[in-house]
Amino acid sequence: MHAASPRRPPRALVLAVTAAVLALAVSVLLARWWRDDPAGAAFIAQYPGAVAPPPGTPTGFPAWLSWTHALNAFFLLFIVSSALHLRAGTRPPAFVTRRNRWPRTAGAPKRLGLHTWWHLVVVTLWIATGLVYVVLLFVSGHWARIVPTEWSVIPNAISAGLQYLSLDWPEHTSWAYYNALQVLFYGATVFVAAPLALATGLRLSPVWPQRWMRTRGPLSDAWARQIHSLVLWFYLAFTVVHVGLVLLTGARRNLNAMYLGIDDGESWLGAAVFAASVVVMAVAWVLLRPPAQIAIAERVADVRRMPTAPR
Numbered sequence: 001m002h003a004a005s006p007r008r009p010p011r012a013l014v015l016a017v018t019a020a021v022l023a024l025a026v027s028v029l030l031a032r033w034w035r036d037d038p039a040g041a042a043f044i045a046q047y048p049g050a051v052a053p054p055p056g057t058p059t060g061f062p063a064w065l066s067w068t069h070a071l072n073a074f075f076l077l078f079i080v081s082s083a084l085h086l087r088a089g090t091r092p093p094a095f096v097t098r099r100n101r102w103p104r105t106a107g108a109p110k111r112l113g114l115h116t117w118w119h120l121v122v123v124t125l126w127i128a129t130g131l132v133y134v135v136l137l138f139v140s141g142h143w144a145r146i147v148p149t150e151w152s153v154i155p156n157a158i159s160a161g162l163q164y165l166s167l168d169w170p171e172h173t174s175w176a177y178y179n180a181l182q183v184l185f186y187g188a189t190v191f192v193a194a195p196l197a198l199a200t201g202l203r204l205s206p207v208w209p210q211r212w213m214r215t216r217g218p219l220s221d222a223w224a225r226q227i228h229s230l231v232l233w234f235y236l237a238f239t240v241v242h243v244g245l246v247l248l249t250g251a252r253r254n255l256n257a258m259y260l261g262i263d264d265g266e267s268w269l270g271a272a273v274f275a276a277s278v279v280v281m282a283v284a285w286v287l288l289r290p291p292a293q294i295a296i297a298e299r300v301a302d303v304r305r306m307p308t309a310p311r
């Protein structure tokens with residue numbers, strides 16, 4: 001028998017990645033040319049890339065912000081992994097049926113594939129963390145750090161984006177306030193992407209009332225799946241860019257602020273805590289695979305294991 005040849009990536013994927021790399025390279029060159037042009041230099045001088053928040057806005061990173069940020073990243077890891085399983089249409093290794101105890105419903109609980117059930121579990125934990133975060137955000141006044149309060153944030157965001165593209169970063173003063181591009185993306189992530197993910201996820205979940213189903217428009221199955229998928233890819237792209245810029249624009253200062261709540265660009269302690277959190281997530285990724293998910297499900301629901309598919 002001949003050995004199986006390794007699978008090659010789809011041609012469309014190779015072409016898409018190549019086009020993206022070329023487009024990025026061209027964008028960097030254009031951004032650098034624009035910065036050297038008198039008009040570009042004048043634009044940056046007028047709009048340096050940041051808008052100070054309203055007077056009295058708190059600075060720094062309180063402990064609750066660090067904890068909710070870390071938990072959000074932890075749950076998002078499993079949200080994305082379970083979502084990718086669902087998108088791939090892989091055969092679930094088990095089916096889970098909720099025990100009709102609490103909350104008790106008139107109809108029989110629906111049977112869910114393990115990937116769907118696990119997705120709902122981690123999404124619920126993510127939402128709970130997000131609610132705590134949003135409440136504390138408004139109670140503490142930190143909301144003003146990620147919500148635009150004047151129109152000048154738009155040209156400043158364009159300026160910051162072009163400075164990033166030119167590989168000559170805009171000034172980073174995250175301890176006091178974010179630059180305009182960060183404000184727009186952080187605000188959109190919290191107040192636009194998250195509610196969209198929740199709303200479309202509810203529409204696709206078994207708890208959505210049958211009488212509210214529609215075949216077309218915002219309440220249709222196709223619309224909800226498309227928006228939910230777009231939000232998934234937005235979170236993936238946002239995470240990659242966010243982590244990359246944290247590490248490239250003063251990693252020690254950024255990690256000390258995010259994980260320890262201190263404004264220190266010399267200490268390596270924040271980097272050590274970040275590394276430890278990555279190890280924890282990697283270990284959880286290994287441990288919380290389908291066999292562990294089934295074991296957790298069996299404690300709270302009725303589980304039907306499926307026979308292993310023949311190789």
